[in-house]
Amino acid sequence: MGSRTPLYDAHVEAGAKMVDFHGWDMPLNYGSQIEEHHAVRRSCGMFDVSHMTIVDVAGQQAQAFLRYLLVNDVAKLKTEGKAQYTSMLNEQGGVIDDLIVYHFSDTSYRLVVNSATRERDLGWIEKVAADFDVTINERDDMAMIAVQGPESEAKLNAVLSSEDFATIEGMKPFLGKQVGDLFIATTGYTGEKGYEIIVPAEQVNDLWKQLIAADVAPCGLGARDTLRLEAGMNLYGQDMDESVTPLESNMGWSVAFEPTDRDFIGRQALEQQKQAGHHKLVGLVMEDKGVLRHGLKVIVDGGEGVITSGTFSPSLGFSIAMARVPANVGDTAQVEMRKKQVTVKVVKPAFVRNGQSVL
Amino acid sequence: MSNIPADLKYASTHEWVRDEGDGTFTIGITEHAQDLLGDMVFVELPEVGDKVSVGDDVAVAESVKAASDIYAPISGEVIAINEDLEDAPENVNNDPYGDGWLFRIKAEDSGELGNLLDADAYEASIDED
Numbered sequence: 001m002g003s004r005t006p007l008y009d010a011h012v013e014a015g016a017k018m019v020d021f022h023g024w025d026m027p028l029n030y031g032s033q034i035e036e037h038h039a040v041r042r043s044c045g046m047f048d049v050s051h052m053t054i055v056d057v058a059g060q061q062a063q064a065f066l067r068y069l070l071v072n073d074v075a076k077l078k079t080e081g082k083a084q085y086t087s088m089l090n091e092q093g094g095v096i097d098d099l100i101v102y103h104f105s106d107t108s109y110r111l112v113v114n115s116a117t118r119e120r121d122l123g124w125i126e127k128v129a130a131d132f133d134v135t136i137n138e139r140d141d142m143a144m145i146a147v148q149g150p151e152s153e154a155k156l157n158a159v160l161s162s163e164d165f166a167t168i169e170g171m172k173p174f175l176g177k178q179v180g181d182l183f184i185a186t187t188g189y190t191g192e193k194g195y196e197i198i199v200p201a202e203q204v205n206d207l208w209k210q211l212i213a214a215d216v217a218p219c220g221l222g223a224r225d226t227l228r229l230e231a232g233m234n235l236y237g238q239d240m241d242e243s244v245t246p247l248e249s250n251m252g253w254s255v256a257f258e259p260t261d262r263d264f265i266g267r268q269a270l271e272q273q274k275q276a277g278h279h280k281l282v283g284l285v286m287e288d289k290g291v292l293r294h295g296l297k298v299i300v301d302g303g304e305g306v307i308t309s310g311t312f313s314p315s316l317g318f319s320i321a322m323a324r325v326p327a328n329v330g331d332t333a334q335v336e337m338r339k340k341q342v343t344v345k346v347v348k349p350a351f352v353r354n355g356q357s358v359l
Numbered sequence: 360m361s362n363i364p365a366d367l368k369y370a371s372t373h374e375w376v377r378d379e380g381d382g383t384f385t386i387g388i389t390e391h392a393q394d395l396l397g398d399m400v401f402v403e404l405p406e407v408g409d410k411v412s413v414g415d416d417v418a419v420a421e422s423v424k425a426a427s428d429i430y431a432p433i434s435g436e437v438i439a440i441n442e443d444l445e446d447a448p449e450n451v452n453n454d455p456y457g458d459g460w461l462f463r464i465k466a467e468d469s470g471e472l473g474n475l476l477d478a479d480a481y482e483a484s485i486d487e488d
Contacts, residue, residue, distance in 0.1 A: 032452070033423060034398045222397065222423060289401050291421055312400040312423055338419075338426060 001025065005050035006143050006201045010208055014218055022116035024051040026221055033222030037314040040190050040227055041355045044149035045219040046211055051115040054142050054198060055125065056108070059134035063106045068264055069128050070101065071246060073256035077103035083174040083187055085254050087246055088124065089266030093273060094242035095249060097121050098234065100187060102176045110176075110183075112144075112196075114236045128265070143204035147216060148194030148227075150355060156184075156195060158214040159207070168195075182207075189224065191231025191353045229311050229320065232283065232350030238294060239281065239308040239322055247273055248324060250281035250349050279305065282329060283349035284321040285359060290337055292321035292344070299334040299341075300325050307335070315352045316359070322349050361391040361485065364456055368472055369481035370432040375456065376475060379463070384433055384472075387460040388420060388451065391485050396422035399448040404440040404462055411437060411464065413471060418461055420451065429461065433471045439463040 002025040011018065016027035027048065029036060039045040057066060066074045072086035080103070087098040097117045102110040113121045122138060129136050147155060157165050164179045171177065173193075176185030183198040199207055212218065225235070232250070234240055240249035247255070247270060255270060256262070284307065286292055292310030305325030313320045325333065325346075334341050350358050363369070368376040373392035377385040393399065403419040411417050411431040418429040440462045444450060451459035466472075476484060 029397070032398055032449075034400075034449070226423070289403065289421075291400060291423075291426065293426075312421075 003051070005048055006204050007048045007050060007208055010205060011048065011218070014212075016218070016220060019221070021051070021221060024115060026051060027218070029220040029222045030218050033220060033226070034314045036217060036219035036223035037226050039217035040149045040192055040219060040223065041315055041352070042150070043217070044147065044151040044155045044215075045217040045223065046148070046208075047146040047219050047224055048143075048208075049146050049196065050143035050201070050204065052144055053113045053115055053118045053121065054139040054144070055111040055113065055122070056137040056139055057111060057129075057134055058108045058137070059132070060107060061132040062109055062134050065129060065132040065134045066101065066109055067262055068132075069125065070099075071255040071264055071266065071270075072101075073259075073262060074101060074103060074109065075262075076256070077101075079175070080104060081176040081185075083176055083185060087251060087254065088121075089245070089264075089269075090242055091265060091269065093245040093247075093266040093269030095236070095240045095244060095246060095251075096124055096242060098236055098240070098251065102185065116237050139198075141201055142198050143201045144196060144198050145204065145207060145211070146188055146190075146194065146196045147211065148188045148190040148192050150193055152192070152194045155211065155214050155216050159210045189231070189233055190227040191233070191350075192227075193354065225309075226311050226314055229309050229322070230313050230315055230352035232322070232348070234281075234322070235309060244324070245270055245273055245278070248279045248281065250322075277327060279324050280327050280329075281308065281322055281324050281349055283347040283351060284310075284323050284333065284335070285345040285347055285351070286319045286321075286335070286342060288318075288342055290342065291319045292335060292337075297336045298323045298325055299336070300329040300346075302326060302328060305329075305333075313351060315355075316357055320351050361389070361394065361482075362456070363389065363391070363478045363482050365478045367456070368432075368475035368477065370430065370475055371481075371484050372430050372432075373485075374429060374432045376432050376472070378469075378472070382469065383438060383463050383465050384435075384469075385460050385463045386432060387455055388429060389481070390455045392420075392427075393452050393455050393459070396420060396427055397424045398422055399451045402444040402448050402451060402461065404444065405437045407437055407440060409437040411435065413474075431464070432475060433464055433466050434468065435464040435466040437462050438465045
């Protein structure tokens with residue numbers, strides 16, 4: 001038996017197919033993952049993401065610590081509650097994890113990291129923190145629900161008191177706000193408008209039930225994967241890990257090389273790699289029948305690469321993938337599929353946003 | 360518990376076979392198989408007129424999770440395929456023993472049916488998995 005979130009019984013009751021996800025018993029789907037996918041694109045769905053690790057960082061040197069630990073620059077965050085996508089690297093530039101950091105003040109931040117890398121992350125954070133005047137506090141007293149889809153604001157309106165809703169109404173993307181006991185952020189992993197809500201563990205079942213009563217569809221890991229892949233968002237352990245850098249993982253945009261006098265772990269390795277050249281992560285589209293899958297070989301002019309994530313896109317009706325390939329890749333590539341070689345289109349790794357194809 | 364109709368025969372590779380009583384046999388995949396595979400996204404079927412032998416991989420069920428070969432449970436000629444699956448592969452999930460049927464074979468030797476499992480034996484075989 002794996003670890004269970006406080007919502008485990010609610011999932012089983014709702015008929016979820018439970019699977020092991022890096023040591024956690026999590027819902028794969030509640031029937032049809034494609035229907036769950038469409039619920040998020042067309043109306044509203046929710047995910048139990050309580051397995052994710054929440055870490056609060058506080059102290060006089062909190063900002064200095066995070067400027068050294070993370071590739072993006074937290075000094076860019078000025079507004080209270082502002083969120084930033086970032087990652088932490090080892091000295092070789094390999095990605096230990098990608099994460100979201102929330103800025104409360106220059107002495108108080110919150111990190112949300114992956115569950116799959118929990119031990120490694122916490123060990124690394126503690127180790128680096130030893131040289132700074134900061135305290136690290138894992139919030140395992142908290143659970144988390146992601147409410148995602150075009151109707152998610154209306155759904156929160158139905159669930160929150162009018163007073164609480166007023167404080168988050170019309171909130172811009174990538175912001176978080178403390179609303180009573182809830183921390184509500186306009187972030188997500190689907191490419192839709194939506195919220196990630198951090199809630200005290202003992203209250204999460206009530207919130208879940210209220211959302212169910214508001215006709216929010218419970219969605220499992222299956223839909224979560226097709227949604228994030230359509231949105232062109234990486235999955236740790238699949239699209240990147242410690243053997244590759246952010247530059248090779250379509251995460252270069254989140255690396256702040258400016259100001260040049262800010263040192264961060266992995267900086268030197270990234271600067272060298274930038275000079276030397278490197279592979280890149282691209283999107284693949286295959287309109288023929290069949291599904292591109294993780295691990296398939298990709299042949300491009302003058303080299304080869306590999307599919308890191310592949311799926312059938314329920315929104316588009318054909319298969320899409322992310323692949324790590326030589327940087328000089330052209331407009332097409334060949335993929336070795338079952339018994340055949342198929343020509344696929346090479347695109348930027350983003351396929352669907354806000355319910356619409358971006359191809 | 361998975362639905363395993365008693366009037367069908369089964370292959371250990373999760374195909375079901377329905378005797379239509381006129382020397383032809385309808386074939387699909389079991390509820391257990393579709394449950395393992397998850398939502399179906401494409402089904403590649405043989406062509407009408409194809410001659411198949413027991414154990415040939417004649418079709419592919421491709422789901423969100425994996426592509427899975429479907430084997431001919433009996434030998435003969437393919438006389439019909441379920442063309443509706445082109446636009447509605449989810450029929451295999453929603454109605455595996457009905458609208459989700461895959462193809463129909465005119466058997467060469469209906470004696471081969473004796474090599475297949477009955478519902479109890481199939482149920483026992485999936486309990487072992």
